[in-house]
Amino acid sequence: MTPSAGSDPSLWVLFRGQLRRDLKLAFGQPSELANPLAFFVVVITLFPLGVSPEPGVLAGMAPGVLWIAALLATLLGLEALFRRDRDDGTLEQMVLRAQPLYLPVVARMLAHWMVTGAPLTLLAPLLGGMLNLAPEARLPLMLGLALGTPVLVLLGGVGAALTVGLRTGGVLLALLVLPLFVPVLILGVSAAELASSGLDPTGPLLWLAAGASFAITTVPFAIAAALRIGVETG
């Protein structure tokens, strides 16, 4: 990809540079990369054990279980999102120097989604099969996750940015972002449920797409504003 004619090449450099750095950082620690995914799988394994291994029961709750596990796995990955950058001072350099801050924030969230939301989306149909999810619901489930996890990552990014300098991060972060996740959860689960009962899942998927476009364009501004507070002398 190259910048379109007439655009400022330094903006493209800024975006690409941040994305490259964050992906290098993520792939530099394979264990941290794998942890949220392992968590996703383990949580899903608990449901047949804790509720019922009955295929009919599992099929009924599969969309909800998959979505809630995806939501918690996303939450798990959020805590460290900006913390290391703050501790080593790279966050303050980014806030200070990047012009506009919006671009590296988008790159940061995109990199984070590529290593959390995207693998969860790809893994979901497999786990759906293990939970006896109706075959016709697998594609809507995946599409829902593909559209919904960016929203989760972005909203979670606001929480992570707001709590970046705090000692009590983890629990507070969950309290801040989980209520905001509710619409995504409802729409995502509905798409899969509608499809498994033979109905058309397009409605909730379109709503999710609308939500994702809105979140991608607006939420990075909130993250940037929160990061500016986070790097202030604490």
Next chain:
Amino acid sequence: MKYIPDALRRLWHRMGSPRWFYETTGPWVPWLAAAAALLIGVGTVWGLAYAPPDYLQGDSFRIIYIHVPAAYLAQAGYILMAICGVVLLVWRMKLADMVMATVAPIGAAFTFLALATGSIWGKPTWGTYWIWDARITSVLILLFLYLGIMGLRRAIERPEAAGRACAILAIVGVINIPIIKYSVDWWMTLHQPATFSVTSAPAMPAIMWVPLLLNVLGFNLLFAVSVIQGTRTEVLIRERRTRWVTDLCRGEQA
């Protein structure tokens, strides 16, 4: 033509002064409190003792005289916080932050009241104290949003940073509130046929809705007086090192 914007601008600047707020609102408090007590007193006694029982729910419907105003103020409080957040972020008005800090616990209290009365009402209506009704679920999530804001403010040590952080969260939250509300409503229609719909009674006779109106007005005043009084306290705490506050305290001791 030019006179009006100037006057407005002066008013706006004065409103930004915590001291102006403290001194101006002082005399209002007893009057507002008295009016709130009168309205709530009349509305509640009327509603509980004189309004006729509902033809379907009997006497249990009377809880709406508390539930409806509380539920309405729970949402209005969050919107007020978000408005204060915008004012703080755009105009850096410290007073907006003080109002925001005061509204959070008060709004949370009204939200809790709405939940508690809704749940008590649920017992005679649905036979259980808790049901995942769309409205009550939305209010529960609203309570979580309030708790998040309060938790964030407590966790950040510098009040100035805490104010701006809460402002961002309140703005993100207020955009989400209607989305949460509509998604929860829609989720309910998927999962069960609309249960007993309570406030869809358009033909409520005047003897039933007038006390409700009185209570709504009274609760509004109660909310306002709580916010004003809380903000006045907040003003004194935050400005405790300024000259006018130390003078004020010295005057009270003398």
Next chain:
Amino acid sequence: MSHAVLDICGLRCERDDRELFADFDLRIGAAEAVQLRGPNGAGKTTLLRCIAGMHPEYEGSIQLLGAPVAGERLLFVGHRPGISGLLTAADNLRWHLDLAGWHGAGDVVTAALTRVGLTGYDDVPCQQLSAGQQRRVALARLALPTAQVPLWLLDEPFTALDDAGLNLVSGLMADRLAGGGAILFTTHQPAPELPGLSTRWIGAAA
């Protein structure tokens, strides 16, 4: 009238309810360096952070070349290195270039690493380097083309450096001054020989 590079007027700053400084004025012109001295806790770091826009609770005016301070017109080296320990020195410097939107030609990263005496370390993750070497990576930012900005704010640039490192950093600072830049820095060590250097005390000692 031409503007000073940095012009601070009537600055008053509080931290944790304690007044750090009041009525503080400071002007730094082009090709001038100011060493900020004062006891621990006098507010040296806070002053640098005020200027950089990372400590908003102050009153007074701070101007950079006659305009409000913009982050891209200054270079800030703080206590935190601004270097990620998991990435190599070269990757870290490359990111700093990208951050400033630099898209010129030439292997400026290698040149900067050579300048600070870290030739051959470019593919070692920074956390495997010694403290002094990590400090040098952080200071290699001063040798990048993106460091050609009007104002440098350096908080304790000489800590953890050996004599050679100290000479290196003062050399970089002298180059910047020769190029017309202004520098404000803090140190507890005796300041190196620099053209146009003056000392400014803040806090109790005066």
